[in-house]
Amino acid sequence: MIAAERGYTFTAVVDNHAAPDKLRGMKALGTELVYVVDDGTEELATAAREELAEDMARGQDNTVFTEQHNNLANGVGYFPVAHELHEALDGDIGVLIGAVGTGGALCGTGRELTKLMSGFTVIGVEPKGSIAFGGPAHDYYQSGTGTPEGATIGALVDFDLIDEGVKVGDIEAFATCRAVARTGLLIGGSAGGVVHEALTRLSDLPPGTTMVALVNDGGEKYMDTVFNDEWMSERNLLSPDTEREVDELLTKLRRNR
Structure with a gap:
């Protein structure tokens, strides 16, 4: 979007793990999509994408590889969020919870908050299958978050x-997205994981504790995936029972307000 506004040529190196709606949205804004794997598989190819993007930018005049995983501006961009939260909640924040992909959102917000409180x-x-916090590595469908093997x-x-x-x-993440949508709010898959963890922890918090859950992904980009029963069923991800459990947690939350 910023590239379109400022007249930059923008190229995104992508894989088919990305939600189709995300890819269509970027293309509509004038982005050139370069597939690192173009055989239709849904493999998450983070390392290959970054390697190709770096190779494409190397030695090219007026070309920048943004390298979001190691770009300090990624975290700095969330400093204003910390100030907004601190002001809105009068510095009363007991828990900050968020997704960890690049680390920019959670760590950028958290680092700045430590200067304020x-x-x-x-x-x-x-996601389960990601390696940042240890444990076995395996494929997962949540996009824009986590660190896959390799x-x-x-x-x-x-x-x-x-x-x-x-x-x-x-x-659990996708069931949360679908349950939350029925309350009138569309959130994306990585946000679903954050909200699910937050909801399950609420009853264990000391009375009066304020928990802030960072929701960095809207659900509008997941109509073909998370909110598509056929797509979910084909991948054995559809779980009405889990959705009902999240519904109950949301109902309990509303009652305790």
Whole structure:
């Protein structure tokens, strides 16, 4: 979007793991899409994408590889979020929870908050199958988050800042998206993982504790995937029982307001 506004030529190196709606949206804005793997497979090819993007930019005049996993501007861009949260909540934040992909959103917000206040807990959420917080590596369908096997954990992931790292499976993350949508809000898959973890922790928080869950992904880009029953069923991700469990957590939350 910024490239279109400023007249830059923008190329995105992508794979078929990305939601089709995301790819169509970028193309509509004038982006050239370069597929690192163009055989129709849904493999998450983070390392290959970054390697190709770096190779494409190397030696080219007026060409920049943004390298979001190691670009400090990624985290700095979230400093205003920290100030907004601090002001809106009068510095009363007990827990900050968010997805960990590049680490920019959670660690950028959390790092700046430490300059404004102390005594809060930072919880990072990644998909099951991601390797940032250890555990076995395997494929996952949540996009825009996590670190797949073979990829390097970016410099922006600040393990000294993150007090606890947890994993949420695709079924739970996507069931949360679908349940939350029925309340009138569309959130994306990675956000579903964050909200699911936040909802399950609410009852364990000390009374009066404020938890802030960072929702960095809207659901409008997932009509063909998370919100498509056929797509979900083909991948054994559709779980009405899990959706009902999330519905119950949301109902409990509303009652306790």
